Amino acid sequence: MTHTIDIPAGEARSVTLSEGEVVRVVNSEGHQVVDTWAFCGADLAEHLSMEHSRSATYRILFKPEDVLVSTRFRPMLTILDDTSPGIHDTLHAACSTESNVFYGAPPDNPNCQDNLKDVLAGFGRQCETIPCPWNLFEHAVVRDDGSLVDEPSVAEPGDYVELRAEMDLVLICSACPSSVGDISHGTPRGAAIVVI
Template sequence: MSEDPERITIPARKGRAVRLSAGEAIEIINTHGSQVVDTWVFNAEDPTEFLSNEHMRATLGKLWPGEGDALITNRRRPIMVLEKDTSPGRHDTLIAACDDYRYGLLGCADYHDNCTDNLHAALRRIGINLSACPSPLNLWMNIPVAADGSTSWGEPLSRPGDHVVLRAQMDCIVAMSACPQDILPINGAACRPTEAHYRVLAAR
């Protein structure tokens, strides 16, 4: 992908956050094609209102959003609209953000980078401190659900350069983590986290 001065890097295994005004949009880019990006959205005026997967699933009547769908908060209001998705559209709303406890259960004896800590670090970079970690919209994370309700850890179906555009419906804060998972194949068969990118798009 060619250099773009407006494109900002989400470093591999790390997080970033950005403020958006109502009407602006964010384009989140799966640069190398297999990187999951955990994504949170908070009301900029009151971060106790945030994108809530459980409320969104009830509103949409499906497991993940598609083009034209609103992302719904815990107060059952649209906070963003998924305006564009160039990927096959498989995103996860079931799995909580990874944390150091999770990696301990996966056998890590030492600290492991994780999306929960990435969220808090990203928010601190823009002057926000939150104690909670809502369940993220896991962009490009492929969690197949079988007829019996069992789930598995699939590899992403996305391709290099696939991207989504999320349009803000209110002033909000978007936080993103290039998921550090390197034990399970959610970031591809190589289990190698990579950087992703984003750019802010003007209101229309």
């Protein structure tokens, strides 16, 4: 029996997973970026790490069968399936009040960093530094000259990434509310987490 957690536009939700559980992060309405974090259940200092996962896979865009790792190079998530075109940025920081100021966007816009802090506060936790999120469905392209360009997400409605937890962990997904760069192709929309 599946269990669906809807993520309203611009907000974040979490799910606690045991080792071996499988979850889908669903782009319910299409073209929506979903900032995704995973924290080791017992220790927030150990979390899904983009830099460690890029080193572990020797890739900047992860694909099915890749095993993403923690800050301690321990397996955290295996990608089982991906129905989207497979472009999930691993380079950009989460949007934040500070990034909105940096890019000239309204500083009081909702943002993924505050969304993450709010979810962690719900567990009575806080993290000292914000890990780089895995920006599911974010279409950031690295050009041959090393420059980076943002394109609107090409994910279609219903596209999903299916993941297996390789340890007990908390998965947190934020339906990115950013208005910078049109990364979600228009008005930000919701998403969903489905435990299968």
